[in-house]
Amino acid sequence: MNAPTPHTNEQIESVEDLKLFQAGKIGSIEVKNRIVMAPLTRCRSDEAAGDIPGSEMNIEYYLQRANAGLIISEGTQVAPAGKGYMATPGIYSDAQVEGWKAITKAVHEAGSKIIAQIWHVGRITHPELTGGPHPIAPSPIKPNVVAYTHKGKVDVPVPHELSTDEIKVVVEEFRKGAANAMKAGFDGVEIHGANGYLVDQFLRDGANQRTDQYGGSVDNRARFALEVVDAVIAEIGAGKVGIRLSPVTPFNDLSDSNPQAVFGYLIEELNKRGIGFIHMIEGSTGGDRNVPGFDYAWARSTFKGTYMVNNGYTREMAINALETGAADAVSFGRAYISNPDLVQRLKLNAPLAEGNPQTYYAPGPEGYIDYPALDQ
Numbered sequence: 375m376n377a378p379t380p381h382t383n384e385q386i387e388s389v390e391d392l393k394l395f396q397a398g399k400i401g402s403i404e405v406k407n408r409i410v411m412a413p414l415t416r417c418r419s420d421e422a423a424g425d426i427p428g429s430e431m432n433i434e435y436y437l438q439r440a441n442a443g444l445i446i447s448e449g450t451q452v453a454p455a456g457k458g459y460m461a462t463p464g465i466y467s468d469a470q471v472e473g474w475k476a477i478t479k480a481v482h483e484a485g486s487k488i489i490a491q492i493w494h495v496g497r498i499t500h501p502e503l504t505g506g507p508h509p510i511a512p513s514p515i516k517p518n519v520v521a522y523t524h525k526g527k528v529d530v531p532v533p534h535e536l537s538t539d540e541i542k543v544v545v546e547e548f549r550k551g552a553a554n555a556m557k558a559g560f561d562g563v564e565i566h567g568a569n570g571y572l573v574d575q576f577l578r579d580g581a582n583q584r585t586d587q588y589g590g591s592v593d594n595r596a597r598f599a600l601e602v603v604d605a606v607i608a609e610i611g612a613g614k615v616g617i618r619l620s621p622v623t624p625f626n627d628l629s630d631s632n633p634q635a636v637f638g639y640l641i642e643e644l645n646k647r648g649i650g651f652i653h654m655i656e657g658s659t660g661g662d663r664n665v666p667g668f669d670y671a672w673a674r675s676t677f678k679g680t681y682m683v684n685n686g687y688t689r690e691m692a693i694n695a696l697e698t699g700a701a702d703a704v705s706f707g708r709a710y711i712s713n714p715d716l717v718q719r720l721k722l723n724a725p726l727a728e729g730n731p732q733t734y735y736a737p738g739p740e741g742y743i744d745y746p747a748l749d750q
Contacts, residue, residue, distance in 0.1 A: 389721050392693055392696070392697070393408060393696040393697060394407065394408050394409060394692055394693050394696050394704065394720070395407050395408075395409075395717070395720075395721060396408065397443075398443075398702070398703075399680065400443070400444050400616070400650065400651050400680045400682065400702070400703055401562065401612075401613045401614060401615070401616060401649075401650020401651045401679060401680055402562075402611070402613025402614060402650055403444065403487050403489070403561050403562055403613070403614065403650070404487070405443030405444050405487055405703075406443050406485060406486070407442070407443040407717060408443055408696060408702065408703040408704065409441075409442050409443055409692075409703075409704065409706065409716065409717050409720065410442055410443060410444045410445075410446060410682060410703050410704065410705035410706070411439050411442040411444070411445040411446060411705065411706065411707075411710045411716075412446060412653075412684055412705035412706060412707035412710065413446045413447060413448055413449055413491040413564070413566070413618070413707075414448055414707055414708075414710065414711060415448050415449055415459055415462060415735070416435070416448055416734070416735065416742060417459055417460050417461040417462060417735040417736075417737070418431065418432060418435075418461055418737060418738075418742060419432070419461050419462060419463040419464075419473075420461075420473075421460060421461040423469070424464070424467060424469055424470070425451070425457065425461070425462065425463055425464040425470065426463065426464075426467075426469050426470050426472075426473040427463040427470065427473045427474055427477060428472070428473025428474060428475070428476040428477055429473075431739055431742065431743060432473075432476075432477060433476055433477055433480050434743045435742055435743050436477050436480060436481055436488070437480045437481065437484055438714035438715075438743060438747075439710055439714050439716070440480070440481045440484035440485065440486035441486070441714075441715060441716065441717040441718060442486055442710070442716070442717060443486065443487065443703070444486070444487050444488070444489065444561075444703070445481060445486055445487070445488040445489070446488075446489055446491050446564050446653075446705065447463075447474075447477075447488060447489065447490045447491050447560070448462065448463065448491065449462060449491050449493040449566055450462070450463050450464060450465045450490050450491060450492055450493065450551070450555075451463075451464050451465070451466070451493060451494065451495070452464075452465060452466055452492050452493070452494055452547040452548050452550065452551035453466055453494065453544070453547045454466075454504050454505055454506075454507055455494070455499075455504050455507035455508075455509075455510060456493060456494035456495055456496075456499075456504075456547070456572070457495065457499060457503050457504050457505075458495030458498045458499040458503060458521065458571070459495075459503065459522065459735070460503065460522065460523065460524065460735075461737065465490060465492060465551045465554045465555055465558070466547065466550065466551060466554065470554070470558075471554050471557050471558045472558075474490070474555075474558035474559070474560070475558050475559050478558055478559030478560055479559060482559070487561045488560055488561060489555075489560050489561050489562040489563055489564055489614075489616070490551075490552075490555035490558070490560045490562075490563050490564070491563070491564045491565075491566050491618070492548060492551040492552060492555065492563050492564070492565060492566065492606075493565075493566030493571055493572075494544060494547070494548070494566075494571065494572040494573070495509075495571045495572060496509065496510055496511050496512075496533065496571055496572030496575045497509045497510065497511035497515075497516075497517055497530065497533035497572075497575060497581070498517065498519060498521070498530065498570060498571060498626050499521055499530065500521035500523055500528050500530050500531065501531075502521070502523035502524065502525060502528065503521060503523055508531070508533070508534045509530060509531060509533040509534065510533055510534050510535075510536050510540070510544075510572070511533035511534070511535065511536065511572070511575050511581060512535065512536060512575055512576045512581060512582040512583075512584055512588060512589065512598070513533075513535055513581060513582055513583045513584055513589070514532050514533055514534065514535045515532075515533070515580075515581055515583065516530065516531065516532040516533070517530060517570070517581070517626060517627035517628070518627045519626055519627050522735075535584075538586065538587070538588070541588065541598060541601075544572070545598070545601045545602055545605050546605070548565065548602045548605055548606060549605035549606060549608070549609050551563070552605075552606040552609045552610050552615075553609050553610070555610075556609075556610055561614065562610065562613075562614030562615060562616070562650065563606060563610065563614065563615055563616070564615075564616045564617065564618055564651075564653060565599075565602055565603060565606060565615070565616070565617040565618070566618055567599055567617045567618055567619050568618040568619050568620035568623070568653075568655055568659070569618075569620050569623060569625045569626060569655070569659055570623070570625050570626025570627065570628035571626070573598065573599050573602060573617075574620065574628060575628065576588060576595055576596075576597075576598040576599060577595055577596060577598075577599055577630070577636055577637070577640065578595070578628050578629060578630035578633070578636065579595065579629075579630055579631055580627075580628050580629035580630055580631075581628055582595050592632075592635050592636050592639045593639060595636060596636065596639055596640050596643065599617075599640060600640070600643055600647075603615065603617065603644065603647060603649060604647065607647060607648075607649065612647060612648040612649055612650060613648075613650045614650060615649050615650050616649065616650050616651035616652065616653055616680075616682070617644065617649065617651075617652060617653065618652075618653040618654075618655065619637060619640070619652060619653070619654055619655065620654075620655035620659055621633040621634075621636070621637040621667065621668040622657065622658070622665040622666070622667040622668050623655060623657070623658045623659040623665070624658060624665075625658065625659040625660075630667075632667075633667045633668045634667060634668050634669060637668060637673070638672070638673075638676075641673055641676055641677055642676070644677070644679075645676070645677060645678050645679075648678075648679070649679055650679050650680060651679050651680035651681070651682055651702075651703075652673070652677055652679065652680075652681055652682065653682045653684060653705060654670065654673060654681065654682065654683055654684065655684050655685050656670055656683060656684065656685045657685055658685075659685065660685070660686075660707075660708075663685055663686055670683075671700075674700060674701065680702045680703060681701055681702050681703075682701065682702065682703040682704070682705055683695060683700070683701040683703075683704055683705070684704070684705040684706075684707065687704050687705075687706065689720050689723060691704075692704040692706075692720075708729055709726055711729045711734065711741075711745070712726070712727040712728060712729035712730075712745050713726050713727050713745065714745055714747055715747040715748055715749075718747070718748060719748060722748070724748060727745060727746075729741070729745075
């Protein structure tokens with residue numbers, strides 16, 4: 375890793391000289407720029423057919439945004455019980471794999487790379503969403519959240535505490551999800567270890583109060599995350615694998631008494647495995663970036679792979695992060711919803727269009743594929 379160096383705009387001869395817009399690698403994946411489309415839940419898969427992506431509308435959505443060096447897919451459940459929102463896609467059936475193939479083909483033909491974010495929501499769901507399976511978690515602790523179902527908002531129930539044998543099944547589901555992602559034409563996978571979902575639930579003591587080998591000490595609470603990482607790496611290779619982390623976010627009613635200890639240990643262990651990248655959410659997801667409890671500069675200096683950052687980055691912040699060596703890549707979430715041509719806008723320092731939150735999760739093309747590019 376290069377040591378951070380001071381940066382001023384005068385040192386840059388042109389936009390093309392900025393690292394943000396230059397080709398590079400994320401893990402072992404070669405990318406045309408360091409701008410990443412963050413995973414964005416949009417709830418527009420074919421739910422009736424079995425949570426299948428790949429409609430013409432889905433293809434167009436990803437194709438419009440293939441200016442990014444790397445696209446990270448929306449969260450893609452590795453099992454029916456891993457589904458936490460209406461009409462989110464899966465990666466566990468043959469039909470889902472076939473649906474994703476059309477999307478990855480379109481993105482590749484447009485000159486971009488795309489990886490699948492594989493996730494399991496754990497306790498953040500309801501049987502109305504999973505089609506019957508009860509929510510699962512490291513411990514039977516009910517989160518203070520509601521699930522949005524076709525019957526409206528409902529409280530999530532107390533989750534079922536996974537047995538050690540059941541944990542092995544979930545690890546295998548992640549492995550199969552990674553294998554299916556490669557069959558579907560993805561360039562790699564990102565394990566969703568952030569935002570209060572299952573991997574994060576095992577890591578943080580606000581949800582994990584087990585007394586066996588998966589609970590208690592820091593290394594025990596990190597065991598599930600590392601077993602998932604090991605299984606996925608064994609399946610597709612370390613350079614194609616990343617993990618998203620959010621050490622201090624309170625999202626989905628999750629907390630930890632010492633995030634520096636937990637995530638510090640985890641990062642050291644990820645180094646040993648040669649994982650391709652970490653995708654770090656700084657602060658509270660979608661909110662305050664200045665939540666105490668974790669040293670991101672330490673994480674950046676310690677981690678040996680590609681270090682990607684996220685959460686409210688502006689053009690100036692993103693440029694500065696790469697020019698100073700504070701990050702290797704920057705992901706943009708909400709900005710990519712309403713600005714399908716985000717790379718061009720950032721290059722030109724053009725104004726960014728505002729998104730309409732009322733259509734973020736609504737079905738249909740409105741607020742999905744109808745945001746105009748600058749040249750329109």
